[in-house]
Amino acid sequence: MGWIAGIIQATDSGSNYNLITALVLAVIAAVVGGLVAAWLKQPLIIGYLLGGVFIGPYTPGPALVVSDVEVLAEIGVALLMFALGTEFSLQELRHIGKTAVLGGIFQISLTILLGIPVGMLLGLNLSSSIFLGGLLAISSSIVILKILMGRGEMESLHGKVALGLGIVQDLSVIVLVVLLPALGEKGGDNLALSIGLALLKGTLFLVGAYIVGTRFMPWIVQKLVMLGMREMFLLGVITIALGTASLAYFLDISFALGAFVAGLMVSGSESAGDILTEIIPIRDVFASLFFVSIGMLIDPVFLVNNFPEIMLLVITVLIGKWALTSGILLLFKQPLKTAALAGLLLAQVGEFSFVLARIGVDSRAINSRVESLLLSAALVTIIANPLLLQFFPTLTLWLTQLRTRLFRLLGKAVPGYANAGVSLPVSLRPLVEEKEAGEMLYTRRGLRGQTERWPYKKHVVVCGYGRVGQQLVDACMRRNFDVVVIEYNPRRLELARKRGIIGLFGDASVEVTLKQANITEAKVLAITVPDAIVAEAASRAGRAMNPQLEIITRATEQKTIEMLKNSGADEVIQPEFEASLEFIRRTAKLYGVSGVELQALINGRRARFYGRKDM
Structure with missing residues (x-):
């Protein structure tokens, strides 16, 4: 810290290097504060602000006049x-x-x-x-x-x-x-x-x-x-x-x-x-200096007093x-x-x-x-x-339960579940309408009652109709697999319905929505949403409702893989990693690696990434 003291002394002595001194100390404060914020996994802005507090006039240590940085x-x-x-x-x-x-x-x-x-x-x-x-x-x-x-x-x-x-x-x-x-x-x-x-x-x-x-x-x-x-x-x-x-x-x-x-x-x-x-x-450099200058205005004593x-x-x-x-x-x-x-x-x-x-x-x-x-x-x-x-998942669960109770007390349908809108394929509608009351009744308002049955068994329930979900649904339809889509985005849900797919508007992490998709008789639950919290909750609920269900889920990061496995997922897929394997496969083939050797290479990397012991 001796050289910093020397700079400060030079500044105090009335030299013409005030602006240079301010620039040097502000940049140091931004770098140190930014590194600390990154280490704590906080936005860099917080680090810049705290760096400014450290070199500001209200804290001990190296200090600058705010006007020098302004x-x-x-x-x-x-x-x-x-x-x-x-x-x-x-x-x-x-x-x-x-x-x-x-x-x-x-x-x-x-x-x-x-x-x-x-x-x-x-x-x-x-x-x-x-x-x-x-x-x-x-x-x-x-x-x-x-x-x-x-x-x-x-x-x-x-x-x-x-x-x-x-x-x-x-x-x-x-x-x-x-x-x-x-x-x-x-x-x-x-x-x-x-x-x-x-x-x-x-x-x-x-x-x-x-x-x-x-x-x-x-x-x-x-x-x-x-x-x-x-x-x-x-x-x-x-x-x-x-x-x-x-x-x-x-x-x-x-x-x-x-x-x-x-x-x-x-x-x-x-x-x-x-x-x-x-x-x-x-x-970005000058903006960081701006945030440092803002931090210099923060007085910890003022914070306590006010x-x-x-x-x-x-x-x-x-x-x-x-x-x-x-x-x-x-x-x-x-x-x-x-x-x-x-x-x-x-x-x-x-x-x-x-x-x-x-x-x-x-x-x-x-x-x-x-x-x-x-x-x-x-x-x-x-x-x-x-x-x-x-803590949001706990808050969401509480709000959802509160809303459900209020709507049921009022005798109204609960928005966000299947009874808020279900689209059946046109080919199924005549068959469904001929069903006797008690098995299934389809009206323009959707399916009524939680005990009524879907026309499908051993079907695939796809949670999320985004880019990944759409590709999966396309493949299932080409092979004539029965598919039910659960989607929270109204626009995406409308896309699914226009294709004649059974679509439920709701949250896949809520048990009522999974029940409406007849998850107890489904064969596969494919969770393609990028939200790890939803994926974990849906996997847990699906496993509890159907122990024989095959659950395939998507992981956004490697650190969530273990959490998803513990929640009941049979297979966890990380899209970016799978894309990297395809790059590796194609590159290795250009260098003559193929057959069993190439497959061993791919399997080995996949086993290390997902933590599998069966490969």
Whole structure:
């Protein structure tokens, strides 16, 4: 630590190396904090924030003045927003669907309204309370992505819904960057006028940038590409980003909005992908410095002294925001489990809230105390979010049981099970309708009664009609095997029904759904969903209901294989590993390895991976 002390001493002595010192210590803090976060399997943002706390003025040890890092942090904000603008795509916005777009708008609006009473409890005025609601409304897409990748749930329905809402939240930052600063001191007397002027300025700037971007920017970018010099291309891109951001700041428009508009200007060029490739590594470096600078503002003593206020914000996010988001998704007819899981993934405060908080302090819409409360609460929510997800299966079971009891008390059909919609093949319908009452009765409302029988025995029950499930169903149908599909995604279920497949809308981990699929008389239960929790619960329930059942399940990671075997699965398949075996097989054949030798090679690797002793 002697050399660090020497740097600090040089800084304190009034040398001209303050910026270099700040850069060196901030990078060290980011690296160390990031490594610790990775070791603890937490998002890197947490490591950057804690690294900032360590070198901040409120903790012992090496300390920096926040202003020394803020210049670098501003560049990080600009590059974050520039990359967001470059990635912006109306096609992507249309692709994520009505649920994400309208649901995201409702979620943000209602969370802002939720922030008003919370702000009042914290002693804030109406304008600052609205701003606080805007800060709480934005979640971290990076945290969501990290959690889903770690749990192997990128292809799950709740993962896609959460990421869709996250995209809408990221895009809403642009609107909030324009509107929220108008809540500052300048707009305190006439709020409507201030917001109107902010919208007018922002719109004029966007229109002007659009004209320049569509007519001149592609030509400029193309000329930079034609130079054939990577350094000049990169310098040109950074000039566009920071130059447009500086122009916006000069016109009394947010620096961050200017950077986003710069990204928007280049997003239409053919080289937009190349721009992102070049800018993302630099963005990540400066963005990490931004998070370090945010961490430097966190005072542990402040956290202790203001613990009740911070916990109020934490509870608002973890419970209030979760309940609002889940409720909105239920209104959009998402399944209960999907709505609850997606809501929980979004129950945290993200990196763009830090950007907005900084803008809020600069525009005097909020004070530094509110910013400190938000930063402390955000740190807690980001840490707590992955931990809460581990207890989610218990919560889901409790919610499902509670909902089932309520519907039965009311004498209504329980949504999410087979009686919510069953599609029988057209060829079976006349036969089914001729069955006597008591064996089976098919109506437009589906199958009635849990004791009624399916037309199939020794059939295959496929849980999940995604890419893997569709291939399996196709193969079964070609061999005339009877198939029943259980699917939680309404769109995928509709695809199965259009092909004349019996489809149940429900959760495969719930026993009632498996009973409706007549699992007691099935031959095979194939669990193709990427959700390890669902696979484990479905395997356990299937084995308990039918000891002779052959259970084949999918593992997203090697570490879940043993868990799935213990739950009752006969065969566990890890798709990526199986794909790697095919690469090995084809490569080995090119080098003359074939026959028994090749099969022994494949079997040996498979036995080591799955832990089998019979190979």
